Structures are given as C-alpha cells and as structure tokens.
Amino acid sequence: MNIVVLGAGALGAYFGARCEEAGHPVQFLVRYNRAEQLRKNGLKIQSPNGDYQVSNLNIVEDTKDIEQADVVILAVKGYHLNEELLSNLKALVQKGARVLPLLNGIEHIQFLQDELGEENVLGGLSYIISTLDDNGHVIHSSAQHDLIFGPLHPSQTELCNELETVFDQANMAGVLSSNILLGLWNKYMVITAFSGVTTAGDLTLGTIRETSNTMRLAEEVLHEVKLLAIAKGVNLNNDHIEKAKELLSGFPSEATSSMHQDRRKGMQIEADHLLGGALRLAAQEGLKLPHIETLYALVKPYELKMQ
Ligand SMILES: NC(=O)C1=CN([C@@H]2O[C@H](COP(=O)(O)OP(=O)(O)OC[C@H]3O[C@@H](n4cnc5c(N)ncnc54)[C@H](OP(=O)(O)O)[C@@H]3O)[C@@H](O)[C@H]2O)C=CC1
Numbered sequence: 522m523n524i525v526v527l528g529a530g531a532l533g534a535y536f537g538a539r540c541e542e543a544g545h546p547v548q549f550l551v552r553y554n555r556a557e558q559l560r561k562n563g564l565k566i567q568s569p570n571g572d573y574q575v576s577n578l579n580i581v582e583d584t585k586d587i588e589q590a591d592v593v594i595l596a597v598k599g600y601h602l603n604e605e606l607l608s609n610l611k612a613l614v615q616k617g618a619r620v621l622p623l624l625n626g627i628e629h630i631q632f633l634q635d636e637l638g639e640e641n642v643l644g645g646l647s648y649i650i651s652t653l654d655d656n657g658h659v660i661h662s663s664a665q666h667d668l669i670f671g672p673l674h675p676s677q678t679e680l681c682n683e684l685e686t687v688f689d690q691a692n693m694a695g696v697l698s699s700n701i702l703l704g705l706w707n708k709y710m711v712i713t714a715f716s717g718v719t720t721a722g723d724l725t726l727g728t729i730r731e732t733s734n735t736m737r738l739a740e741e742v743l744h745e746v747k748l749l750a751i752a753k754g755v756n757l758n759n760d761h762i763e764k765a766k767e768l769l770s771g772f773p774s775e776a777t778s779s780m781h782q783d784r785r786k787g788m789q790i791e792a793d794h795l796l797g798g799a800l801r802l803a804a805q806e807g808l809k810l811p812h813i814e815t816l817y818a819l820v821k822p823y824e825l826k827m828q
Pocket residue numbers: 527528529530531532533550551552553554555596597598599601605606623624625626647648649650651652653779791
C-alpha cells in the first residue's frame with residue numbers, strides 16, 4: 522500500500538516509520554524545515570517496543586512529486602488545518618488517496634468531510650505518548666502504540682481491511698473498529714479531561730489522581746463530554762466513563778498530555794481545537810459545559826499565535 526504521511530511529527534513519524542519498517546512504501550510530505558532536518562539527521566524511533574531507524578527515507582515537499590497514494594496518514598495539530606494543508610490534501614485525494622486523520626479532537630472530522638467529500642475521510646485516533654527530540658527523532662515513552670481506525674462511509678470497508686493487514690504486519694497495534702465514531706468521541710472525552718486539567722493546572726496525572734478535588738474536576742469534564750456526545754447522537758455512557766478513568770489510572774504518575782507537554786515547551790497548544798471545539802458544538806445544541814468553559818479560559822492564554 523502506498524502511504525503518505527502528512528504531519529511527520531511525533532505521531533505521524535512514528536506510525537510512518539513503523540509502516541516503512543514493515544516494508545511498505547511511505548512518503549513523508551513535509552515543509553522545508555522538517556525536510557532539512559530529516560535529510561540531515563535521518564529518522565529514528567526510540568521506543569520501549571523496539572528502536573528503529575528508517576532505512577528508505579522518502580521525503581517530499583510537493584504533492585507533484587507523489588505519483589501514487591492510497592492513504593494519507595494525517596497527523597498535524599488542529600491549528601495546522603489551513604488552506605495550504607487543505608490544498609495538499611485535495612491534490613492527494615485527486616490522485617486517489619483517502620485520508621486517515623489521527624488528530625485528537627472531533628470537529629476536524631466534519632470539517633475534512635465537508636472539504637474533501639465524506640467518502641474520502643476515514644475515522645482514526647491514537648493512544649500513544651510520543652514526542653520529537655531536538656534532532657527530530659521520535660521518543661516514544663508509553664507501552665501503548667495503538668492506532669484505532671475504521672470506516673465513516675460504506676465505500677471505505679475494503680480499504681480499511683487492507684489497512685488492517687498493513688498495520689498487522691507493522692510493529693504497532695492497529696485496531697479496525699466497527700464503530701469508529703464512538704471511538705472518536707470516547708477518545709475526545711478522555712483527552713478533553715486529561716489535556717484540559719493537566720494543561721490548566723500544570724499538573725501531571727499522578728498529582729491529579731492523588732488530589733480528590735482535582736480528580737473530581739476531571740470526572741466532571743468526562744461527564745460533560747458524555748452529555749455533548751449524546752446530544753450529537755453518539756451513545757457514550759457511564760461504562761465509557763469508568764473505562765476512561767481506568768485508562769487514566771493506568772498511565773504512570775509522571776505522565777501528562779501532549780497539550781501539557783507543548784505548554785511546558787512554550788509551543789502553541791490545541792486549546793481551541795479541543796476545549797473550544799467542545800464549547801462550539803455545545804452551543805449548537807443549547808448545552809452549557811461549565812467545567813470545560815472554565816478550563817478553556819485557563820488554558821487560552823497559553824495558546825500562542827499561529828506561527
Ligand atoms: N504526540 C502524542 O503523544 C499524541 C498526539 N496526538 C494528536 O496527534 C496530532 C499530532 O500531534 P503530534 O504528532 O504530537 O504533533 P507534532 O507537532 O509533533 O507534529 C505535527 C507535524 O505536522 C507538521 N505539519 C503541520 N502543517 C503541515 C503542512 N502543511 N505540511 C506538512 N507538515 C505539516 C509539522 O511540521 P513543521 O515542522 O513543518 O511545523 C509537525 O511536524 C495532534 O492532534 C495531537 O493532539 C494524539 C495522541 C498522542
């Protein structure tokens with residue numbers, strides 16, 4: 522399968538490298554600075570599941586240089602969804618590719634479907650903790666490296682089956698979901714609570730778990746996203762909340778969200794995409810989400826201007 526990775530950061534570079542390691546042609550569509558860094562340093566993964574250096578590193582800076590593309594693994598940040606990115610995605614869709622977005626959040630799905638056509642956007646998400654070091658190599662620190670995906674349109678079933686085979690061959694946990702929309706909302710619930718509280722409070726998960734008032738705040742956020750999902754016709758229930766709490770208790774004490782890591786590094790954060798997105802969707806339904814609204818107000822000052 523011909524794979525294009527658009528967004529060769531912590532997440533996209535990890536899964537792209539794993540697919541290349543399994544013998545699939547992977548092209549990394551990158552911007553100039555990342556291209557230079559990859560040419561200079563190559564691409565390495567440091568992971569508890571096995572280190573790897575990409576042997577056939579195929580870097581492209583222009584969609585014109587991509588002849589064949591079956592799937593685009595889209596792993597940019599929410600604030601990267603701009604005109605330049607869309608025009609690259611449209612060019613790749615015209616060449617026959619379908620797009621597998623792995624971003625945290627939920628609003629981008631409808632946005633991409635509106636821009637690219639419903640049949641061209643698969644559902645996808647990931648449970649992993651990874652970051653880039655100063656050389657642009659991937660540091661993967663969780664045991665989990667799960668990529669959960671599935672069809673959002675009936676025409677995508679065959680491609681999803683082929684992707685399942687590709688991911689099965691790779692050193693990663695690819696899971697084909699029969700209800701990816703529910704999976705996306707479930708992840709959205711987890712990440713809104715996890716990233717909201719860690720980023721607003723500058724707290725690791727361990728401190729949150731040890732402080733009952735703070736843990737209760739995270740639980741209130743889980744409940745608010747559940748209400749929002751239900752208002753949008755997606756049946757998140759209390760079992761999902763309990764599983765989300767179990768997941769959060771499974772991470773090590775020093776673990777934190779990718780948004781909090783970005784706040785610590787002084788980088789732009791996905792506050793608007795994640796928390797702001799929930800508030801916009803809630804407004805459409807006449808819902809109030811007071812805990813999310815408060816967290817949004819606290820993290821908004823760290824959302825630096827677009828670079
Ligand atoms: N890291 C993690 O542990 C996890 C992250 N996620 C989610 O995955 C998504 C990606 O996160 P992450 O990988 O950490 O982010 P990174 O910031 O590490 O990577 C994003 C990459 O996208 C690239 N990019 C942006 N716009 C373009 C463009 N127009 N063309 C080409 N490349 C572009 C950036 O390149 P450039 O260098 O040019 O800016 C950057 O390398 C986010 O939504 C995040 O919330 C989900 C689960 C875990």
